[in-house]
Amino acid sequence: MANYGMALDYKNCINCKACEVACKEENGVQLGADKHRIWVGVKEIEGLWPNLSIASSTFEPSQCQQCENAPCQEVCPTKATHYTKDGVVMVDADKCILCSYCMEACPYDARYVKEDTMTVDKCTFCSDTRLLRGETTTACQATCPTKVRTFGDLDDPNSEISILLAHREHRTLKTHLGTKPKLFYLI
Amino acid sequence: MKVEISRRRFLQGSVALSIIGGTSIGATSLLSDENEHGEMRIMTRTTNTKAQKVPFLCGMCVNKCAGVARVEKGVVVKLDPNPYFPKSRNMLCPRGNAGIQTLYDPDRLKYPLVRVGNRGDGKYKRVSWDEAYDAILNGTDKFKGLLQILDEEKDNRSTIGYCNGEGLSKEGFEELMGLKIGTPNYVDEISICLETVLGGYSATIGAYGEADMNNADYVIIAGANRAEAIITPDTMDMFKRSKGRGLKTIVLDPRFTNTAAKADRWYAINPGTDLAFVLALTYVVFSENLYDKEFAKKYLIGYEDYKNHVIKNSYTPQWAEKITNIPADEIYKTAREFMSSEHPIYYQGRRSVFAKNDFQLRRAQAIFQGLSGNLDKKGGIIYGKKLALPKEDVNSPMYAQAQDRFDKEGIAIFAGKTGSWIVFRNMVLEGKNPYPVRAMFMRKHNPMAGVPNTKKTEEFLKKMDLNVMIDILPSDTTMFCDVILPEASYLERTSPVASYGFLEPAIVQRRAAIKPMFESKTPEVIYKELAEKLTEPLWKNSLKYDEDVQDDTKGMKVDELAKYYKENGFDLTEPWEKSVEELNKERVVKAFGEEAWNTLEEKGVYYPNMDKYHKQLNPNEYQYYPEDKKNYTTKGDKLKVVVNFKNLAKKGVDPMPTWHDEWAFKVPDGQFRLVTGRHAQFTQSGTTNNMALRDLIPTNYIWINKREAKKRGIEFGDMLEVKSSVGKVHIKAYPTEKIAPNMIFMLHGFGGSSKEMEMAYGKGGNDASIIEDKIEPVYGAAVMHETNVEIRKV
Amino acid sequence: MFVLAEKGMKIIERFIPMRHTDIRELLNFKKTPLNLLVAFTTLVFLVLFVVGATNYLIHGHHAYGVTREHPWGLMIAMYIFFVVSSTGLCIMSAIGHVFEVEVLEPFAKRAIHGALVTLLSGFIVIFLEIGHPLKMMIYNTISPGLTSAIWGMGVLYSLYLIFIVIEFFFLLRHDHKWAKRFGIFGLVVGVAAHSNLGAVFGFLVARPVANGIYYPLYFILSAMVTGCYLIFLMYGFKYKLNFPPEMQKTLVATAKILGLLLAILLFFEIWRMLTAIYGGMEDRAETALHILKSSPFLVGEILLGIVIPFLVILLSNGKAIKTMVFASLGGMVGIFFMRYDLVHDTQLYPMQTLKLREYQLPPTFIEYFPSTTEIFIALGAIGIAITLYYIGDKILYLETDPD
Ligand code: SF4
Ligand code: SF4
Numbered sequence A: 001m002a003n004y005g006m007a008l009d010y011k012n013c014i015n016c017k018a019c020e021v022a023c024k025e026e027n028g029v030q031l032g033a034d035k036h037r038i039w040v041g042v043k044e045i046e047g048l049w050p051n052l053s054i055a056s057s058t059f060e061p062s063q064c065q066q067c068e069n070a071p072c073q074e075v076c077p078t079k080a081t082h083y084t085k086d087g088v089v090m091v092d093a094d095k096c097i098l099c100s101y102c103m104e105a106c107p108y109d110a111r112y113v114k115e116d117t118m119t120v121d122k123c124t125f126c127s128d129t130r131l132l133r134g135e136t137t138t139a140c141q142a143t144c145p146t147k148v149r150t151f152g153d154l155d156d157p158n159s160e161i162s163i164l165l166a167h168r169e170h171r172t173l174k175t176h177l178g179t180k181p182k183l184f185y186l187i
Numbered sequence B: 001m002k003v004e005i006s007r008r009r010f011l012q013g014s015v016a017l018s019i020i021g022g023t024s025i026g027a028t029s030l031l032s033d034e035n036e037h038g039e040m041r042i043m044t045r046t047t048n049t050k051a052q053k054v055p056f057l058c059g060m061c062v063n064k065c066a067g068v069a070r071v072e073k074g075v076v077v078k079l080d081p082n083p084y085f086p087k088s089r090n091m092l093c094p095r096g097n098a099g100i101q102t103l104y105d106p107d108r109l110k111y112p113l114v115r116v117g118n119r120g121d122g123k124y125k126r127v128s129w130d131e132a133y134d135a136i137l138n139g140t141d142k143f144k145g146l147l148q149i150l151d152e153e154k155d156n157r158s159t160i161g162y163c164n165g166e167g168l169s170k171e172g173f174e175e176l177m178g179l180k181i182g183t184p185n186y187v188d189e190i191s192i193c194l195e196t197v198l199g200g201y202s203a204t205i206g207a208y209g210e211a212d213m214n215n216a217d218y219v220i221i222a223g224a225n226r227a228e229a230i231i232t233p234d235t236m237d238m239f240k241r242s243k244g245r246g247l248k249t250i251v252l253d254p255r256f257t258n259t260a261a262k263a264d265r266w267y268a269i270n271p272g273t274d275l276a277f278v279l280a281l282t283y284v285v286f287s288e289n290l291y292d293k294e295f296a297k298k299y300l301i302g303y304e305d306y307k308n309h310v311i312k313n314s315y316t317p318q319w320a321e322k323i324t325n326i327p328a329d330e331i332y333k334t335a336r337e338f339m340s341s342e343h344p345i346y347y348q349g350r351r352s353v354f355a356k357n358d359f360q361l362r363r364a365q366a367i368f369q370g371l372s373g374n375l376d377k378k379g380g381i382i383y384g385k386k387l388a389l390p391k392e393d394v395n396s397p398m399y400a401q402a403q404d405r406f407d408k409e410g411i412a413i414f415a416g417k418t419g420s421w422i423v424f425r426n427m428v429l430e431g432k433n434p435y436p437v438r439a440m441f442m443r444k445h446n447p448m449a450g451v452p453n454t455k456k457t458e459e460f461l462k463k464m465d466l467n468v469m470i471d472i473l474p475s476d477t478t479m480f481c482d483v484i485l486p487e488a489s490y491l492e493r494t495s496p497v498a499s500y501g502f503l504e505p506a507i508v509q510r511r512a513a514i515k516p517m518f519e520s521k522t523p524e525v526i527y528k529e530l531a532e533k534l535t536e537p538l539w540k541n542s543l544k545y546d547e548d549v550q551d552d553t554k555g556m557k558v559d560e561l562a563k564y565y566k567e568n569g570f571d572l573t574e575p576w577e578k579s580v581e582e583l584n585k586e587r588v589v590k591a592f593g594e595e596a597w598n599t600l601e602e603k604g605v606y607y608p609n610m611d612k613y614h615k616q617l618n619p620n621e622y623q624y625y626p627e628d629k630k631n632y633t634t635k636g637d638k639l640k641v642v643v644n645f646k647n648l649a650k651k652g653v654d655p656m657p658t659w660h661d662e663w664a665f666k667v668p669d670g671q672f673r674l675v676t677g678r679h680a681q682f683t684q685s686g687t688t689n690n691m692a693l694r695d696l697i698p699t700n701y702i703w704i705n706k707r708e709a710k711k712r713g714i715e716f717g718d719m720l721e722v723k724s725s726v727g728k729v730h731i732k733a734y735p736t737e738k739i740a741p742n743m744i745f746m747l748h749g750f751g752g753s754s755k756e757m758e759m760a761y762g763k764g765g766n767d768a769s770i771i772e773d774k775i776e777p778v779y780g781a782a783v784m785h786e787t788n789v790e791i792r793k794v
Numbered sequence C: 001m002f003v004l005a006e007k008g009m010k011i012i013e014r015f016i017p018m019r020h021t022d023i024r025e026l027l028n029f030k031k032t033p034l035n036l037l038v039a040f041t042t043l044v045f046l047v048l049f050v051v052g053a054t055n056y057l058i059h060g061h062h063a064y065g066v067t068r069e070h071p072w073g074l075m076i077a078m079y080i081f082f083v084v085s086s087t088g089l090c091i092m093s094a095i096g097h098v099f100e101v102e103v104l105e106p107f108a109k110r111a112i113h114g115a116l117v118t119l120l121s122g123f124i125v126i127f128l129e130i131g132h133p134l135k136m137m138i139y140n141t142i143s144p145g146l147t148s149a150i151w152g153m154g155v156l157y158s159l160y161l162i163f164i165v166i167e168f169f170f171l172l173r174h175d176h177k178w179a180k181r182f183g184i185f186g187l188v189v190g191v192a193a194h195s196n197l198g199a200v201f202g203f204l205v206a207r208p209v210a211n212g213i214y215y216p217l218y219f220i221l222s223a224m225v226t227g228c229y230l231i232f233l234m235y236g237f238k239y240k241l242n243f244p245p246e247m248q249k250t251l252v253a254t255a256k257i258l259g260l261l262l263a264i265l266l267f268f269e270i271w272r273m274l275t276a277i278y279g280g281m282e283d284r285a286e287t288a289l290h291i292l293k294s295s296p297f298l299v300g301e302i303l304l305g306i307v308i309p310f311l312v313i314l315l316s317n318g319k320a321i322k323t324m325v326f327a328s329l330g331g332m333v334g335i336f337f338m339r340y341d342l343v344h345d346t347q348l349y350p351m352q353t354l355k356l357r358e359y360q361l362p363p364t365f366i367e368y369f370p371s372t373t374e375i376f377i378a379l380g381a382i383g384i385a386i387t388l389y390y391i392g393d394k395i396l397y398l399e400t401d402p403d
């Protein structure tokens, strides 16, 4: 029984996308530009050359926010989308009927259709691969060159993530929607 | 290729069962295993089953990061970072992660092939290894063999040329071709890459060194793009403390790169004018007396001459502003900030040569670093140490008929071993070679995409009587070869142990994760077998033509002759008597003992006291050496910065960095300056067929300034023709404000012409086919950013 | 096959009064140009349906134009189009035979027939949209997601289907007492199912224009409008515009109700837009402005769907019932766009506004255009609805009394 979350020291991110490839290889995410569980976004740069706004081109690594109050889970008609005992939002492919309602409901574009099973898929925090084997990091965290990511148990006050969140300011994405995301961006 | 099998069958035949493909059939998607382009989508997935974990060194680029391959049922399903290697600090980049897709690339060379059609038309015959070696030695009805060539050339070994790509098995090929077979005519990636950086720094501070980014507090990165052209450990260390977190970062680049996105300040400098910027910084430092005087007096040889030189020439920021496009105020500010910082670094900036003045630029940078005194110490540029591994010398024969290399035209300092690709190729094409060059032996190298002016490279290859290629994929260059030998990829081979030096030195070993697939063989086995095939016939050829050998062996009996052959190194096979595995063990045990060997085998990394020193600090970070054991200062009083390098003058090179007006940045009206570069998701042409990476960058685009594009009615995705004096390419447009109105940028490595590389073929444009083949005057290295082009919507 | 069908009909005949129509006679109709045109179009639609559905069964969702960013497409719009029509007809029918508004009673049976036909067509479409319909039936039952509006909708619509079948059964048997009872059930469940459909969208907090309280009401309202249009169309076609006096009275009354409904609907639309644009939420305002400028909204939804019929009614005081038949045809086109826009506009604003690849344009409003397969199935479903309606019309007594 844990409550998994992830802290992102996003200012470290160099937009290399190692995390995206690692995730795909680890979890058998299919190829295809729109098939990704995890991504890095950047805004179109503001300003005119050579006076460009460096601040406008911050890299924002992201993925499913593992919302504590997940709209995707709420709308699933068959409970295919559910919380695991470790607080991870998962899709049970056997139960997914591909009504795509969860894709409509997710405010973060975190879901996509996995084409071999034709069911909806998303970030699992590597629950069914790495964590199942007893590893303590996700594939994206392990591989990241600049060590953007810290994954861990939010309920354990001694975990690295709890300590980080206790000591550093952070924000979440689209907080106003009340989804209570568990991806924390360290400021 | 005729013997080619389809993508789908490749997978079914080899690894399909364990690779999750789109092959399972859902009730509502009977045909969903191929996308609309008919490309298979295959990705591996790890499971809970027992797996082998094999330490390897990544071979997707030059860094050789350490990883651990997870092998389930004989299939490599995941590559994870190896936390023991201080250089790669527990990470793999996107290419490193995508290595599996290169290993299982359906387009891989699978069998030895011999050309049966014309060069370039892709008609090959599958043959056995022995038949392939035989074709190299004796030729076929389509091409001449090595023996005939050497017979006709009277054993002049120099008629063979060879080239080689970077990697752990590089040395073996050089031993075979250079030391054993005996040709001096070698070219490689150095002269199309970072020759002047290495040369300039070595000539000035004695080495390229390593920037201690973990402890620096101010860094100027000019030209290098460390966020996208990943170099370990620099990339990892540099960006953890940027953005107001301890490492102030100043980036200079004509275009806004991802490195610029991490900077505190970005200066859009004119291409080729960095030298003026550094000279102006130096001017400020000298005129305001900001440099470390004590340090300069002690270690900077001839710095007063330089001071006079810089002041006398008035290399003022105002002067530089006009040349560089950087405001004078900013230059003043940067110089002052730099010198008042505790640990400032002018980053050496490993990258290819962009402009003709690059050697002098590197000298100026190194001297500027010296003026700060931040050299050979914590937070500065350090020299470090390397763990020594014993090495047996190769017994190399002397061939009387072999001649010296000739590619020296227009070069001040002849670099010796690696030569100059452009000069070598062009002299052969122009008939300026004093003796014929008739064969090219190539390995893991793709000059068609790497050496500027592809048309000339093609002509050069066509001029040869015999082209041999050892590689893993049918590259553009491979398609002009007569005999193709399939090499095992880096995950299928154990490579010679390597030693990595600097701050935290270590010994590393790449172990084969799986056996070579298909009929591919590891490079060392190929060298060995090729040597076995060639050694007797070539020896006989020497006996026939080599006067020295004839003199020496006159009247010798058979057994004496055999002894002579062995003792004088004519036996080509000698360096490969032992396998790589045996040699690795021997060398490591000899240097560090049995225990070290066991550690290396198990963990892939070894350094003395690793068991004590190596600690996990947090889920992400490790300690490799305790602070007091790191090699921050190793030179001590031997440190020397050569400021006034008088010997250079004798060779016609400025002894001190000097600006020449012909270096100013000029683009005729209506034209654009072409700049090239990298993104983090591919390594030159070698990875463009990798499916996972293709997903991230399917093709290259041309960056063109948004306002300029608008003026010309160009929109995102429009096809453009880009034309220079040497060629043209078609490539899609990407309007962006991240580039100046008189410049365009394209990624290097795309636009493959080999139809056998399904993912890479015809995607984007090949920059080498439009970059003019200009060289810089010191080493003859290719300059990449001195081509002006015209563009046109098509 | 014919024989079997005939036997089946014989059995049914024992329970409900039917015209003694020979199966072969089903295909007999007056060969007027209009009839021929309708027959031909229907036939073409049915063929398209077979082609579309087959393609979908082979290629799955690849055959649709839906994407990660726009997961719902024309199929969902079509489904909503049909089920809303069904509810509308059910409500209109109930006004007459449940609430005994005499003047509207004449079309009670025909309206319920229409409700049944459109509902079935809707179900066919949704079966071709849901990726795994069989799994749906199993897991909706054994693993119900009670918080899910789609789950609620599935359950309620299934109940609704059962109730209106029974209601229809009693109506045909002239058992007004039971018809009325089940009519009430059907109505209640239908309205509930229907507002639940509104909730499907209303719950999408992520989507800036999905509007919680507004949707369920809006749905009921527009359903009734749809019901009225369909009544005009059914009778217009039946009488070829030569309405008997009785019917004229009924249709004038219907038109008057419709006028009122349209006025309210227009009011709704205006406020929906105003609140969206001036509500102080940037993404919502941007989206609303984008919608406001789109022709499906302006020409389809507003002009065809609301304004023209409204003007016809307003200017003629509801008496221009012949014109109303044509206005209703346009009205249904408008209603289609209303459904299509509902689905598409909800997804307009991208959930991912950042660039994920260097070589792409920054995401803007999400675009979607239905694939040929989707269009084929959508048209096909209309063909199916017409066919079912035609069959019912042929073999059942759909007026108040058997002639
Ligand atoms: S691996 Fe790390 S640095 Fe690279 S894109 Fe992902 S989060 Fe950013
Ligand atoms: S981010 Fe999206 S998919 Fe993930 S839990 Fe939240 S709503 Fe669900």
Ligand code: SF4
Pocket (backbone or CB within 6 Å): B058, B059, B060, B061, B062, B063, B064, B065, B088, B091, B092, B093, B094, B095, B096, B097, B230, B231, B232
């Ligand atoms: S930087 Fe990337 S490709 Fe290069 S060696 Fe390291 S992991 Fe491999």
